[in-house]
Amino acid sequence: MGHLFCGTNYPLSICFIVVNEFCERFSYYGMKALLTLYFVNYLHWDDDLSTAVYHAFSSLCYFTPILGALIADSWLGKFKTIIYLSIVYVIGHVVKSVGAIPDVGDNNVHIALSMVGLILIAFGTGGIKPCVAAFGGDQFDEEHVTERQKFFSIFYMSINAGSLLSTIITPILRGDVQCFGGDCYALAFGVPAALMIVALVVFIAGSGLYKRTPPQGNILLEVCNCIGFAIKNRWTRSRYDPPRKHWLDWAAEKYSKRLIQEIKMVLRVLVLYIPLPMFWALFDQQGSRWTLQSTRMNMAFVRMLNALLILVFVPIFDLIIYPLVGLCKINITPLRKMATGMIFAALAFVAATLVEINVVKTVVNPAPAEKCLVQVLNLAGNDISLKLPDSSLFSQPIQHLQVTNTSGKTTVKDNIEKNKDGNPYLRFFNTLPEAVNLTVGTQVFHMSGYSMSPNYTVDRGEYPEVTCIYDSNSCPRLDLGLLDFGASYTVVLTEVSGNIMADKLVDVKANNVHIAWQIPQYVLITAGEVMFSITGLEFSYSQAPANMKSVLQAGWLLTVAFGNVIVLIVAEGAGLEQWTEFLLFAGLLVGVCIIFSIMACFYTYVDPEQLDKVYLEDLGKDEDEDDGMKKQKSTDIALSKPSKTTRL
Template identity: 25%
Template sequence: MSSNASSVDIKDGNGPLPRQIPYIIANEGCERFSFYGMRNILTPFLLSTLLLFIPAEHRTSEAKHVFHTFVIGVYFFPLLGGWLADRYFGKYNTVFWFSLIYVAGHACLAIFEHNINGFYFGLGLIAFGSGGIKPLVVAFVGDQFDQTNKNRARLVFDAFYWIINFGSFFASLLMPVLLRDYGPSVAFGVPGILMAIATLVFWMGRRKYVHVPPAAPNPDSFSSVARTALLAHKAGQSRPGLMVAGVGALAALISLCMAPQWGFVIAFCTALVLLLAFGCFGVSMQLDRARGMHTAEAVEGVRAVLRILIVFALITPFWSLFDQKASTWIVQANAMNSPQLSLFGWDFTLLPAQMQAINPILVMLLIPLNNVVLYPLMRAIGINPTPLRRMGAGIALSGLSWIAVGAIQLNMDAGDRVSIFWQLLPYALLTLGEVLVSATGLEFAYSQAPKPMKGIILSFWYLGTTIGNLWVLIVNAGVKNDTVSGHIASTGLSESAFQMFFFAGFALVCAGLFALYATRYKMVDNYRKA
């Protein structure tokens, strides 16, 4: 009976959990502690120590610029890591070597606490190392599953996201205290030690992993099919797709030329967005021209990727809002009242950066609550919580969280003394949105990606965060314009409140567009065969 039940489970995709998963989960928990530990104290450290040479009225803007530039780097380098893993070194080797670079970056932060060039170099190494491994660990988890146990993958992806927040929770509580009581060297050194442990744990499981080899050079790859589609010429027909891609290339070149006025990061990222948007649209216009020169499967694979990229693009506003909890929300918390608390006889005052601990603890509670209570209840009343529905709702909730934080700012601007605990509501709304978008998105990205492009498609998922933070830099730069600042003044709102409501509206509009597109998207199953 048990043997028959086991065979039924395997046939239905409910086979046993791979034994190597704990190594990857433990590695992720330590790595996320190291990352969030340094990230969550970055803005307070910049404001209190590294940027003191900047006039006080400009220090907050510069700290936000540095923070979001760093985040842009973290989520840009997955493109490089995914490409190297898929084409040359495989996921395991790429993760291991990028992790060593990551550890070196942490060492620089601890050593160069008062040297701006050395500190920024360390941030660059962390962005390079963290970004390089970011899409690969998720894809590496997916590689450990096949058709016999694919249904276990959703639970593991949730566990994966849960352990990320387990590490983030303790990092958010401890690192601000270490920064205050022991200084930057210790506060940035501890995350470095955790990253070294993460690398060691990952190495220890090397003989147990399923290693999917890099893809051989493929004449039917995404780039090959896209290039053929753009360049293919049919007698008596123009090439409108190529013209559209050319317009994008010209616009990207103009963007790069604006670097002296906009700054390199904004100009470069804008150029990248223009190339991707116009290029992909041009390919979609002429994709059928690649038929006959490439397999039908390859052409449909490209079509699938283009459809996925539209989903990713519509999620970028969520990242604009989510990542500002470690910059804009900390700045707001700095100006709020923090009452003294008592816990088991220990009296303490909550630090502004420690408010970020609310996010991971709520994630750890909401993920099992959603799986055990919310989703079954929705199915019982006839509503299927599909990945796209979850992500669309998450974007909308992030918009509501910024309406809440904007309302708090209005009270502060009116002179009211506001408790830091009023931020609990926006944190709760944003965290629920995060669970619905981010945890779901990891599963969606892996399951929808064609086999040869899983690393790259997950890199595009993370690139969405780069674009989301680009919107933040653009808005922050825009409010420095006299015309824009004059318009804000005419509304009667402070600059901070105006930006909060602007981002809220941005997210809500895109949530509506996402819902419309979701009705046309057809889900596929791209887990590997047993």
């Protein structure tokens, strides 16, 4: 095969495929990184609805690969499928970006455009997902097994490199760039759209170098017909017919032995995939539950740990950990790697549980049923006594500018929830007869005499000099000090000896758990991902017949879809506290891992390339029964040998 890198067996065409994947993943994860916060802060949905829609979208992204695989393997081929569905992908991004422009219409219009955009994106990204990985594997000659294995690691690193950069850049575009009077979601969604256009252009640019496998016809329909014929034949034939070794062998009268053997290979793998969605149910909560957890923590650095750790862990595992384990005479098969990855993911959720237990300590609980939180603010200048009929709540005098309430916490009864984006809330109480205007960062507060401003979100930081205009005249700059993550503040403006004074009251305590405590759970989930996801990607390719590479890749991706369905069911139906939910997921994954490990013990690795050596254009009709039996025996021997292509 021509067009190789100098001195290597790597085809030059994979450069275009890897760059295409980098740009496509940048566009996908860049958009997805903002999705939960977009739902909560822009569309004003609650946490559970935002989580549900997030995982419904993720599920759709991983259900649609089966459609892309069918189009590629049966009709257009992988190359054309990637191009056409990438165009759909770009249109979805554009519609999603337009839906984030405030001037486009009311909230219903934004919701409608966002949902249409997300559906198109799901069909685009899902449709090309099984094709790109399989198309990359197709670029290697059969004898270059080692190079192909390394390609999947490089391919996965390009995915996470795109994810890493996007999770740094798109939040900056959203928060640091202001447009339409607020956070610029339209720009933050528009840049991923531009990257998807670049991905499409790069992929087309390499068209002259690609090795293309032509479509094989409607292979899935043929597979379904073969399975249906085997089942029908099995139950309608006479009981005196000789028994078959496998139930699919009942289709041998009508279908080639090669096809029957290929279906057996695929079904063995698909059955093995049944327990796997539980891993993805945990893994994909990084973008929903873990994101919401981090907004209630003291966020001192950007949330990009998973992608960053992937770039570090992949070479460490490939070059150090796996070779060291091999030196210890431990046979690390792909399925054992995947089972170990599941254990790491379960441990990650145990760590998340411990973090969540500490995070909720700064969250204010609402008043019990038929009760309320009473807050008293003393502006009289002297201590006052307050007595309520039939109550001893305020037994001690209330000092000047002290907030007291029935719960013993400094809280505001109309805003006791923490900000969904992690930043502080701020409001001003103007006790002066004249109007006051203040500017805190980019937020402007306007109050008439004797009034309270609404709660507004401000960026976390120090505010030693806040601009103030009082009665059309500039007043001394006010020192608000640190406005910290997750806190809610009321600043009381008073006049003392002709000067305006600002007394800051803490209504809701700031987050006191540093976001660095999320590092252990990200380290564990990433280690699990390296062992589970990369191995599963290459395993799905190596164990698939040549004409069903995309179909089995789609089967692998379907496990991700069903994992998100599990999260939808639990998030919407269980109604558990967050730490209890995390612990439940960890326990479920451990149980599933045990089941998967038992199933893996009975799996025999196969080399699909042996099919070409064993079956010679279905010669069974021209050979006698003895020759057919010999050929079947040689097939069983060949297929029982462990495949060299399953070692990473």
